[in-house]
Amino acid sequence: MAGIGLSKVVNLIFEESKIKNSQMQLGNLIQGFRLSCQAEGKSPKTTEWYTAFLGRFFHFLISRSFPTSIKAIDRDHIREFIHYLQSEARAPRTNKPLSTQKGGTNTDS
Secondary structure, eight states, rough: OOTTTTTHHHHHHHHHHHHHHHHHHHHHHHHHHHHHHHHHOHHHHHHHHHHHHHHHHHHHHHHHHHHOOOTTOOOHHHHHHHHHHHHTTBBBTTTTBBSTTOOOOOOOO
């Protein structure tokens, strides 16, 4: 490291850290996942469904001011998302879970 000042080394490490952290953001990872699905030959509809669902999770996190860094997302964030999906899935007219509708398996009434 002769010839390189300490402040320059610290700045390089800091910049590298910022790049790694930005790559670990869910939005960036979703785009990488999309490319991976395409490379694996998954159908366009399957790829779109997967990435759209991940996008819903991403927007849910943002709307709740939750972190979008993979390292910071925890079990509680995922549980809240599942709860959100369950409450969103209620049928609008009956306010019952969709599973109680025709063909469903829920027998509660």
